[in-house]
Amino acid sequence: MANHTGWSDFILMGLFRRSKHPALLCVVVFVVFLMALSGNAVLILLIHCDTHLHTPMYFFISQLSLMDMVYISVTVPKMLLDQVMGVNQISAPECGMQMFLYVTLVGSEFFLLAAMAYDRYVAICHPLRYPVLMTHRACLFLASGCWLLGSVDGFMLTPITMTYPFCGSREIHHFFCEVPAITVLSCSDTSLYESLMYLCCVLMLLIPVVIISSSYLLILLTIHRMNSAEGRKKAFATCSSHLTVVILFYGAAIYTYMLPSSFHTPEKDMMVSVFYTILTPVLNPLIYSLRNKDVMGALKKMLTVRIVL
Template identity: 85%
Template sequence: MDNSTWVANHTGQLDFILMGLFSQSKHPALLCVVIFVIFLMALSGNSILILLIHSNAHLQTPMYFFISQLSLMDVMYISVTVPKMLMDQVMGVNEISASECGMQMFLYLTLVGSEFFLLAAMAYDRYVAICHPLRYSILMSHRVCHILVSGCWFLGSVDGFMLTPVTMTFPFCKTREIHHFFCEVPALMKLSCSDTSLYETLMYLCCVLMLLIPVTVISSSYSFILLTIHRMNSAEGRKKAFTTCSSHMTVVILFFGAAIYTYMLPSSYHTPEKDMIVSAFYTILTPVLNPLIYSLRNKDVTGALKKMLNMGSVTIL
């Protein structure tokens, strides 16, 4: 029995080999340090943002509740892929078992899907706040916010439950080497020795649906917001509304742009190197950028941070 047949018959008992970012780098040690620093920045930035939102009474609003959920997703998101990648580089091991690969894929898909819908919920929140301010407390009550967030997590998990089992049941006999730094569906599909064209078409339609619903909500919300901002008489009101919305739109463009490239562009546009760079952008860099975008451009958050630091210095003295 040749090696490829053995791999095909025993996929569940074999480890995959993650080729990773470091195999493409001329200075893997330096890249490892940089990614570790970015990882710590993402964890600390998002954790501080969550702490500030939950400890400061002025930040107990629907907008900040959604931002805290986004930070929670980002902490989990980067923790699914980066620690394994760094440990493999330090230990000199780059293998991952089929069960670990499946779990990593499920968590990643769940968190990505949840974040898509959460960004849509955040856009709807800004639409209600700017276009219907008098009804805001009713339309975005505590109960409504929790229902929206629960719905985001549920819809994200549906994505994970749909794609992960099917992907992991394909026979993989071409090679064990995944040209990626984590178990992403498109990278794993390239290893299958069976015809995956129908599944890839269904996955494409699923991704279109997963992206189409949030994009429709976001684009509709911001169309109405822009019209409302244009009609505002107050220059200060226009500036505040535009600043808040531009922060959110920056995150949306970064996140959705990378996802559209990965899951919706034809395979002819893809190379393993391009795929890894794009994936690194939205799995490693986006979780660092989100707290910076929402804190540095937000006076309420920077004010709460200064207050917390001042209280800490007074306590030490």
């Protein structure tokens, strides 16, 4: 009976088993993890402390950094701890919780990137109405909506995935409990669920993509009509960072959740997951800080104050 229940332990095959130098890879992942946490924490601190950064755009960037910090903390510490302790098991409740948090954060980030695109649209296309449309209350409403929609995705996919019977191998060919990696272990027919999950993911991706595409189409039309070269340069600089993050995050998500199974192999899936689970949280604060004069100015000001003190 234990083999037919959803409550015995799973075995995470992990990222390090496929490496010829697992200790070195473990150190590299740990360093990247610390860089992601420190980079996003510094960005949140700068936005909170510097009054010049108390704008809707930076409010959404701080929310993105918060998501990235929780996002990478859901998967990487467990993976590193398993490698150090020599344990690769995860219980079904722990697996379900990891899956729920992961799916929730991914879904939330989808919609947050759409909200950030809308914010840029209002700022560039309707600058005079911007203070009225993007009030602090409106920003809180949009951010709360992103978290809520992400949690709906988590509450919908996690219980269904974890209630399937697992009567065969319980080896997860992944370094965390991702929905597709768990679904393939079920001994029952999951074709209907996979179709529903595909439809759900298409909607979760399509709605934000439509918002982002529409926003940037209108932004491009507005920039084209600008007479000032300086205004065009500033508008492009403001949008380029966000577009870079969108391309990185959505490209990996489309591969994972929308391409047919014939395109997938455990090795490819794991590498793509490493990219958007571990590398993206490191890249985001770099993209939004190194290419942003306001953030770099706030950082220099903070460092100057600390040196003086």
